[in-house]
Amino acid sequence: MFCTILCLLVASCEEDMAKKGALVPKTVDEDKQLPSLSINGTRLHVETYGNRNDPLLVVLHGGPGADYRSMLKVQELAKEGFFVVFYDQRGSGLSKRESRGHYKGRDVVQLFIDDLDALIDYFHVSPRQKIFLLGHSWGAMLATAYINQNPYKISGAILAEPGGLTWKQTEDYLERSNKIKFFSEALNDATFAEQIFAGRSEHEILDYKASFFSTYENAPGNTIGNPSNYPFWRNGAVVFSETIDYAEDHGFDFTTNLDKFTPQILFLYSEKNKAYGLGWADKVAAPYPNSEIALIKGAGHEMVYFAWDNFYPLAASYLNQMK
Numbered sequence: 001m002f003c004t005i006l007c008l009l010v011a012s013c014e015e016d017m018a019k020k021g022a023l024v025p026k027t028v029d030e031d032k033q034l035p036s037l038s039i040n041g042t043r044l045h046v047e048t049y050g051n052r053n054d055p056l057l058v059v060l061h062g063g064p065g066a067d068y069r070s071m072l073k074v075q076e077l078a079k080e081g082f083f084v085v086f087y088d089q090r091g092s093g094l095s096k097r098e099s100r101g102h103y104k105g106r107d108v109v110q111l112f113i114d115d116l117d118a119l120i121d122y123f124h125v126s127p128r129q130k131i132f133l134l135g136h137s138w139g140a141m142l143a144t145a146y147i148n149q150n151p152y153k154i155s156g157a158i159l160a161e162p163g164g165l166t167w168k169q170t171e172d173y174l175e176r177s178n179k180i181k182f183f184s185e186a187l188n189d190a191t192f193a194e195q196i197f198a199g200r201s202e203h204e205i206l207d208y209k210a211s212f213f214s215t216y217e218n219a220p221g222n223t224i225g226n227p228s229n230y231p232f233w234r235n236g237a238v239v240f241s242e243t244i245d246y247a248e249d250h251g252f253d254f255t256t257n258l259d260k261f262t263p264q265i266l267f268l269y270s271e272k273n274k275a276y277g278l279g280w281a282d283k284v285a286a287p288y289p290n291s292e293i294a295l296i297k298g299a300g301h302e303m304v305y306f307a308w309d310n311f312y313p314l315a316a317s318y319l320n321q322m323k
Contacts, residue, residue, distance in 0.1 A: 023200060024207045024234045029096045036095075037087075040111075040118040045094035047086045048123070050078030055130040055155070055323045056123055057082040058116070060089075060139030065210070065240030067093025070230040070305040073312075074134060080316050081323070082132070085123055089142075090115050091239030093232075097203040103242040109145065109252055112243075116146050120153075130155040130323055134315070136304055137161055141170070144254045151260040156322040158315055160268045161276055161301055165284055167251040177224050177275035177301075206237035225272025225300020255287035264290040266318040268311070272300040292318070 020026060028036035028045050037046045045067075057077060061068040068086040078084045088095040090111060103111075120131060131154050135143035140162035147154050163177075164170035213235065218226045265288050269281040278293070285291045294314055299307030 023204050024211070025094060027094050027096050027234075031094075034094055037119075037122065039122065040115045042090050042098060042115070043096040044090070044115070044119070045088040046119075048084065049075040050083040051081075052083050052123070052125060053129070054078075054081050054083045055132060055319075056085065056120070057132045057134060057319070058085045058087075058120060058123075060116070060133060060135035060142050061086075061093070062137030062139050063089065063092055063236070063240060064112070064138050064243040065092050065236035066138070067233045067235075069093070069232050070302060071136060073304065073308045074315075076312065077316060077319065080320060082319060083123070085119070087119060088233075089236075089239075091242075092236035093234055095236075097201075097207075097236070097238065100238055100242060103239070103246070107250075108239075108243050108246040112142055113145050113149060116142065117150070132319060132322065133157040135159055135162070137163065137301065141165065141254065144258070145252070147261050148254045148257045151257055154261070154263070156263045156265065156319070158266045158268065158318060159285075160296075160303055160311075161270060161273065161281075162284060165254045165287060167247050167253070169284060170247070173275060173280070177273075178222075203238060207235050210235035210237040210240070222300075223274050224276075224302075225270060225274065226302050227300070227306060230302045230305045258287045259289060262289060263322065264292055266314065267291050267293045268296050268303065268314065269293070270299045270301060270303045270307070271295060271297045276301070 020030060026034075028034045028043050034045055035047050036043050059068060059071055059074050061071055067088045071086070074086070075084050091098050124131065133143040133146065133154060135141070135157070137160070140159035141164070143157050143159060144162060144165050147157060163173040211234070214229050214232065217224070218229045267281060267285040269276050269278065278295070281293050285293055296303040296307050296310050296314070298310060303311055
């Protein structure tokens with residue numbers, strides 16, 4: 001009898017795990033109830049808060065391949081008179097997955113920039129409406145990449161610990177923060193029951209495995225100063241690897257045109273990220289003609305989530321001043 005019950009429980013568990021959304025959350029093309037928009041040839045997970053006629057604030061999450069879940073507190077800036085737009089970037093979070101072939105032979109970084117441009121154009125209602133960017137980590141790098149190509153379109157930006165604004169800088173930071181090392185170890189060391197992958201797509205399997213990166217990145221004593229794991233929906237493993245591969249092959253430099261961007265930016269770094277510090281913040285921010293560098297106390301790299309009470313006053317003060 002016991003064996004019969006055990007077999008039934010295992011069969012039931014395997015049946016449940018075989019359902020779409022059991023291993024990793026469904027993406028917008030799989031779950032029509034998720035808020036989304038068709039942008040630049042893909043479908044993005046998008047959420048907005050506030051009055052659409054207010055100054056536009058686009059929030060750019062880290063990664064590449066992460067999502068905006070840990071940044072949702074930024075919606076409070078809608079109370080300051082901003083129309084706040086969140087989106088999971090191409091192939092990331094709950095946005096539609098694209099095949100590896102989709103990225104091959106293309107400038108992957110430019111795809112991110114073009115997606116952001118199309119999203120801004122979709123929500124921008126008038127020439128008088130100011131546009132602001134708030135980016136964290138890779139999102140702050142993407143914000144800079146966009147500003148570098150559109151220096152007269154953006155009225156201001158908050159940049160929270162971009163790894164670097166060139167590939168050489170980024171490689172340096174990644175080596176010191178152990179990000180790539182941890183990601184590789186997380187996938188190599190993790191063991192998985194193969195039956196849970198039966199019938200799964202490559203994206204589901206790789207995204208599930210990539211979720212273990214967070215455990216390694218935020219382990220006790222981690223370099224970047226995070227006290228624990230932070231919330232996320234789903235990693236985009238393919239877009240992460242394709243972006244890194246592209247950068248390794250082609251490099252990038254997001255600073256070539258920044259001298260034309262005259263508004264002040266707010267550049268934030270955290271107290272507990274041992275791989276960053278004021279010296280690195282000064283170096284990364286240097287290509288901007290006008291920057292205010294500020295410390296977020298009591299936080300590591302994930303300062304938006306773990307130190308919102310310290311982050312919010314600086315962000316609100318800057319944005320209200322610039323709008």
